[in-house]
Amino acid sequence: MELDIRVEKDNDQIAIFLTGEIDAFTAPKLKEELAKCTVQSGKIIQVDLEQVEYMDSTGLGIFIGALKSAKEHDSSLKLVHLQDRVFRLFKITGLDEIMDIKPVIQGGKQ
Amino acid sequence: MDVVKSDAANYKNFLKEFIETQNERALYGAEQIIKTFIKRNISPEEIVNLHILAFAELYPNITPEVHRAMNFLLETMISYGMALQEYQALREKQLELQSEISVAASMQETLLLTEKPCISGLDIGVISIPAQQMNGDYHHFMKGKDGSLGIAIADVIGKGVPAALCMSMIKYSVDSFPEEAMSPQMILNSLNRVVERNVDPSMFITMFYGQYHPDSEMLTYASAGHEPGFHYCAETDTFSEIKAKGLVLGVLPDTEYQQYERKINKGDMIILLTDGVTECRNGEEFIESDEVLERIHEFRHLPAQEMVEKVYRYFERMQDFHLRDDFTLLIFKKRV
Known part of the structure; x- marks a missing residue:
């Protein structure tokens, strides 16, 4: 399974759209793309995970690394439209409490 | 490494046969010799050299241009041979690493x-x-x-x-x-x-x-x-x-x-x-x-x-x- 990464920039806003699976195989590519954004200062980075059906714990590591890097560069990182299965991982690991995460809510997007 | 003389003689015969008859059998015979060379780690430039010598013996009257072109090929093959050697060294290294990892794995089990x-x-x-x-x-x-x-x-x-x-x-x-x-x-x-x-x-x-x-x-x-x-x-x-x-x-x-x-x-x-x-x-x-x-x-x-x-x-x-x-x-x- 592949992971497609689409980046849209608008001044200080960076929107990243992911499609596919995040696992040990696709994680290095995601890590690289996120790092390019998080090392810029003063950016608002939003990652849309609506089209991500599967993520394993490697993905969590990538997002934690990205969060740390964003904080160091005065940027913010936000994850949106997470599917239940993916959101569950953030919840179990307690990361939902330290990251800005908006899951998909039933009946539509939040 | 010296190429065994009999192989050199055989190669020359196959080359002669192929040039004269274009018979596929000669090509096949040469291929078999090359395979044994690969097994014995004989470098590509040595094989080119063998070819040059065989050709010169068969056709002593080749023009200096052809002769120089052959030597040109020989020189370029040297760097190819070096890359090949490196590749072989890496393969050996990889096997070594694999066995080290399995030692580490059993050590981890003990730890x-x-x-x-x-x-x-x-x-x-x-x-x-x-x-x-x-x-x-x-x-x-x-x-x-x-x-x-x-x-x-x-x-x-x-x-x-x-x-x-x-x-x-x-x-x-x-x-x-x-x-x-x-x-x-x-x-x-x-x-x-x-x-x-x-x-x-x-x-x-x-x-x-x-x-x-x-x-x-x-x-x-x-x-x-x-x-x-x-x-x-x-x-x-x-x-x-x-x-x-x-x-x-x-x-x-x-x-x-x-x-x-x-x-x-x-x-x-x-x-x-x-x-x-x-x-x-x-x-x-x-x-x-x-x-x-x-x-x-x-x-x-x-x-x-x-x-x-x-x-x-x-x-x-x-x-x-x-x-x-x-x-x-x-x-x-x-x-x-």
């Missing part, structure tokens, strides 16, 4: 070895299978002087060698804590600081730590973002999730973990696992934790060790014997 303790009234079963050579899952039993039993189960994010090294660090940290500081909460608080200081930011560890006190029949526990375990209640014949909130180890230095407790009654079971169990897949379908519990329920009358082995076999078969992640399942049953 992380934990003995299933015998505690009267408790029946413990555990299975831990790495997806690759080295295991990023970890479990450990510790018997306290007060008769309590400490059980740790952990999963390091990431696989392979770095994950395995990280696990050894965790084990030796836990071993170095003084016994009076061995409450689940304290252990996770301390480990979090160790991991935060010593491990790469994108690597972190989930851990469940439980302590069973046979006198009070209480299990105290805390979790650092670990996959929730289950409590099987014999009286109601139901499973409940062992919920415990807590951030994974190694993210924030001052994380304080909460401690919980629950009573374990006769016939009850505690089931602890890593996400390798719940991330099993059947084709594109994920296996839900209900299915894990169904299997456990089906095998509940068996001794704990047989149970974990049967559950593992079941999911192994379902995934065509190909684990995506390290798999650890630990069950303890209270018999009396």
